Amino acid sequence: MKNTQRNFVDHIIPHRIPKQKGVGKAPVNIALSKYWGKRNVDLNLPTNSSLSISLPGLGTETQIEWIENQSDQIYLNETKMAFDSSFAQRIRIFLDLFRPSPKGGFIVNTVNSVPTAAGLASSASGYAALVLALNDCFQWGLPLKRLSLLARLGSGSASRSLYEGFALWHKGQLDNGMDSYAEKIDQAWPELCIGLLEIDISTKPISSTKGMQNTVNHCELYQAWPDKAEADLQKIHRAIQDKNFQQLGQTAENNALAMHATMIATWPPILYWQPESVAAMHKIWQLRNDGCNVYFTMDAGPNLKLLFLKQDATVIQTHFPSIKIIQPFPQ
Numbered sequence: 198m199k200n201t202q203r204n205f206v207d208h209i210i211p212h213r214i215p216k217q218k219g220v221g222k223a224p225v226n227i228a229l230s231k232y233w234g235k236r237n238v239d240l241n242l243p244t245n246s247s248l249s250i251s252l253p254g255l256g257t258e259t260q261i262e263w264i265e266n267q268s269d270q271i272y273l274n275e276t277k278m279a280f281d282s283s284f285a286q287r288i289r290i291f292l293d294l295f296r297p298s299p300k301g302g303f304i305v306n307t308v309n310s311v312p313t314a315a316g317l318a319s320s321a322s323g324y325a326a327l328v329l330a331l332n333d334c335f336q337w338g339l340p341l342k343r344l345s346l347l348a349r350l351g352s353g354s355a356s357r358s359l360y361e362g363f364a365l366w367h368k369g370q371l372d373n374g375m376d377s378y379a380e381k382i383d384q385a386w387p388e389l390c391i392g393l394l395e396i397d398i399s400t401k402p403i404s405s406t407k408g409m410q411n412t413v414n415h416c417e418l419y420q421a422w423p424d425k426a427e428a429d430l431q432k433i434h435r436a437i438q439d440k441n442f443q444q445l446g447q448t449a450e451n452n453a454l455a456m457h458a459t460m461i462a463t464w465p466p467i468l469y470w471q472p473e474s475v476a477a478m479h480k481i482w483q484l485r486n487d488g489c490n491v492y493f494t495m496d497a498g499p500n501l502k503l504l505f506l507k508q509d510a511t512v513i514q515t516h517f518p519s520i521k522i523i524q525p526f527p528q
Contacts, residue, residue, distance in 0.1 A: 223326040
């Protein structure tokens, strides 16, 4: 696996000579058309393309520095991570792809403005910010499309967090993975709102990576997912271009429920929902029946992301007092 990934990286970066301290900052992104499943695990190549929207003001800021004759030091929100913690181990394995020599280490300071490993896309913003920091530290001067390829190795969804607004991650066709990258969709939608409804922000019992591969390997329903996901992406892309909110909301909600259906049909079952998650779904469906144009999407976790237009923000806030409302395209 390491050799496959390192050979991939060799095709992208010009050198491994650190120049200075590096800084990177990236937003979390919410997939409107989901990524679930890999056609190549080593290179994080997805079975289907996906489309997301980034949330300004929420994400990760990372500083990185290379120090000779010193081991790695990984800090998360100003707390030094234990060497054998899963968070530090995952970061170190990723950094192995970029080390200038075995006799030294990286000092990494990461600050997340969203809970880590709670299904709120912290890994996406985290690896996007880390790649931007590496680009700054080594002064590669790589364009975002190339950095997207690198971020994908850390977390598939990180390929999309390099961009503000809407982004499309192409699944690609090549075995070497060089055509599987994200790019910006140049379309603003000032009236669009995203509401973050936090049900449980503790660490998930099963990671997205493990849950994804368990679904691929042990769910008979999964074979229908890639075609549906590609069709949903096209509908959502058209809805963004036409600013057709009903089509956007209906397709995004159905896409999320279909993804979770494959998890539930896996054996043993994977169910990230909690009773409060289901209660929130019923409340949203009732609001729609009452004439409020609101939909939801969910990633691999119990938390909901509500989709609605600015004109309905007051109603949404009334029914969900704790919700955090974000306008991805400030007016």
